Amino acid sequence: MKWTQxxxxxxxxxxxxxxxxxxxxxxxxxxIRRLSAGVYSYLPLGIRVLNKVNTIIREEMNSAGSxxxxxxxxxxxxxxxxxxxxxxxxxxxxCMKDRHGKEVALSPTHEEVITDLIKNELGSYKNxxxxxxxxxxxxxxxARPRFGVLRSREFLMKDAYSFDVDTDGLNxxxxxxxxxxxxxxxxxxxxxxxxxxxxxxxxxxxSHEFMVxxxxxxDVIVKCxxxxxxxxxxxxxxxxxxxxxxSILEELxxxxxxxxxxxxxxxNFLGIEPKKMVKxxxxxxxxxxxxxxxxxxxxxxxxxxxKLLSQDKIELADEKTVVSLTNSPVGFAGxxxxxxxxxxxRAVSTMKNCVVGGNKADTHIINANMExxxxxxxxxxxxxxxxxxxxxxxxxxxxxxxGIEIGHVFKLGTKYSKTLGAKFLDKTGKENPIVMGSYGIGxxxxxxxxxxxxxxxDGIIWPIPLAPYEVLVVPVNINDNTFxxxxxxxxxxxxxxxxxxxxxxxDHRPGFKFKDADLIGIPIRITVGKGYKEKGELEIxxxxxxxxxxxxxxxxxxxxxxxxTSLHAK
RNA sequence: CGGGGCGUAGCGCAGCUUGGUUUAGCGCGCCUGCCUUGGGAGCAGGAGGUCGGAGGUUCGAAUCCUCUCGCCCCGACCA
Numbered sequence: 001m002k003w004t005q006x007x008x009x010x011x012x013x014x015x016x017x018x019x020x021x022x023x024x025x026x027x028x029x030x031x032i033r034r035l036s037a038g039v040y041s042y043l044p045l046g047i048r049v050l051n052k053v054n055t056i057i058r059e060e061m062n063s064a065g066s067x068x069x070x071x072x073x074x075x076x077x078x079x080x081x082x083x084x085x086x087x088x089x090x091x092x093x094x095c096m097k098d099r100h101g102k103e104v105a106l107s108p109t110h111e112e113v114i115t116d117l118i119k120n121e122l123g124s125y126k127n128x129x130x131x132x133x134x135x136x137x138x139x140x141x142x143a144r145p146r147f148g149v150l151r152s153r154e155f156l157m158k159d160a161y162s163f164d165v166d167t168d169g170l171n172x173x174x175x176x177x178x179x180x181x182x183x184x185x186x187x188x189x190x191x192x193x194x195x196x197x198x199x200x201x202x203x204x205x206x207s208h209e210f211m212v213x214x215x216x217x218x219d220v221i222v223k224c225x226x227x228x229x230x231x232x233x234x235x236x237x238x239x240x241x242x243x244x245x246x247s248i249l250e251e252l253x254x255x256x257x258x259x260x261x262x263x264x265x266x267x268n269f270l271g272i273e274p275k276k277m278v279k280x281x282x283x284x285x286x287x288x289x290x291x292x293x294x295x296x297x298x299x300x301x302x303x304x305x306x307k308l309l310s311q312d313k314i315e316l317a318d319e320k321t322v323v324s325l326t327n328s329p330v331g332f333a334g335x336x337x338x339x340x341x342x343x344x345x346r347a348v349s350t351m352k353n354c355v356v357g358g359n360k361a362d363t364h365i366i367n368a369n370m371e372x373x374x375x376x377x378x379x380x381x382x383x384x385x386x387x388x389x390x391x392x393x394x395x396x397x398x399x400x401x402x403g404i405e406i407g408h409v410f411k412l413g414t415k416y417s418k419t420l421g422a423k424f425l426d427k428t429g430k431e432n433p434i435v436m437g438s439y440g441i442g443x444x445x446x447x448x449x450x451x452x453x454x455x456x457x458d459g460i461i462w463p464i465p466l467a468p469y470e471v472l473v474v475p476v477n478i479n480d481n482t483f484x485x486x487x488x489x490x491x492x493x494x495x496x497x498x499x500x501x502x503x504x505x506x507d508h509r510p511g512f513k514f515k516d517a518d519l520i521g522i523p524i525r526i527t528v529g530k531g532y533k534e535k536g537e538l539e540i541x542x543x544x545x546x547x548x549x550x551x552x553x554x555x556x557x558x559x560x561x562x563x564x565t566s567l568h569a570k
Numbered sequence: 571c572g573g574g575g576c577g578u579a580g581c582g583c584a585g586c587u588u589g590g591u592u593u594a595g596c597g598c599g600c601c602u603g604c605c606u607u608g609g610g611a612g613c614a615g616g617a618g619g620u621c622g623g624a625g626g627u628u629c630g631a632a633u634c635c636u637c638u639c640g641c642c643c644c645g646a647c648c649a
Binding site: 009011012013015017019036037089108138142143146197199200202209218405408438440477479480509513514516518529530531539 | 576580599607609
């Protein structure tokens, strides 16, 4: 492609609405432009990169034996009613009415549609296992789109669904997709980490996320400093805390704590560490309440709590409820004498002589001990892992970092096949629900994450598998026929030999073109300049390592192909 | 959805506090010409704006007031 014949509108300055590097660089390099919040147009350079990712995904999905389909983006809301996910998606579901007044939605994901499709087509065990996939635009009316293409309202996703006769079959399909995702990301030359994850609104029991480590990532990763344990913060479990070595259980005592309603206030006031305190929180769900106890320096993980209570939604009780349950203002709740269901975090069960709220205004109680002074209905893991926690597998210290979620695989089981009635007949003629898995990759996110990890102060550094072009040919001065003719010949030759090449035939000064070259990050740059005029030499520069090679026009194609091969082998 | 910030030329911004010498300005980009050609050159000339929108106050509004729309950030939320 010749630069003057395409549209690559590069910008010298950062766009004012961009915060993270990938967003700035995608706009500056002319890959994307914003239409509205979280909605982007892809320009020629952008779509070429998207297509590179799509091709890698298709090749790997196909070679794993899965089959491409295309499902409609427009779907009837009634399908979501059947699966019960209208409330789970909430306002993220982009809904509208068609001309008949029927409620329709733009798909945020396709479990319902695919299940509805296959329930009529997969009646027999003979048709399974089967894995179907598609690459399609998804719609989610995000409360807060941000970071350019990293969290947008309209985005490209490869989603796949597996269908098996039993759990063993699902496990095989799941592993196959898991391995395929690794191959896809390896081919994209993207560093990633696989973590155990919560299944969230998708349902099912086992799931893993593919994360790209990045400080701008929105997900928090808990990782063992020693073994291979890694999990999303929502899912992460810490080793049980050790029982405190205080042999004597001190006498229970009421203390005055005037207007001290936070852990910080009380611990400062009493001169004790927050970890000697028990935080008592009242949660509401389904018109009922539960008191939750966690150690003072810990936080309740509402995802875990909701799962424990088998609820889609739980929330902190309002002030009125707290006052009526604890007979005190918010901030003085405690387990002693509290007449409601109580769930304690596991760490609380190892605490001795701790401080709890007094269920009385301006009052706390010290030296409280579980069992002796209060009982709980259940002890469970209901908190977030914190910075001093140990690995549940090997007991070494856990580390906490951030990442960008680019892929997520789920063992759905029979959640959708049961609610939507997708059944098959087994060998014995018995009817069973199909066992499903679901697998998603965010294509735009792969691109943004790649840029996050691969750029410098001058611009993007594309890994060759994703680069919009492999080679950029720069004649330093197009008004000098020697330069332009030679560059054009090189361009034609490389094109003929199957190299993806962009020719910068713009009438600009060399420095200007070099800056743009660095910005758009094409892996290999060939300069036709004074070296050619003086010595017949072409300069080849590799963007990723700044290495410079010289070649003659005769040897050029071979040289370039060698470099391309070596860049792929990385 | 709660809190904060910002909307002035294609992009980045100043002007607003204290309304009137601003015929709305600067840098980049764009157009024409000259000149220059290995790291975002220079000179000269030029095009481009209903100052986000509506209403109000005023002799007079980019500037003050009200409403509204859009965008960004923090939080909540999020396959």
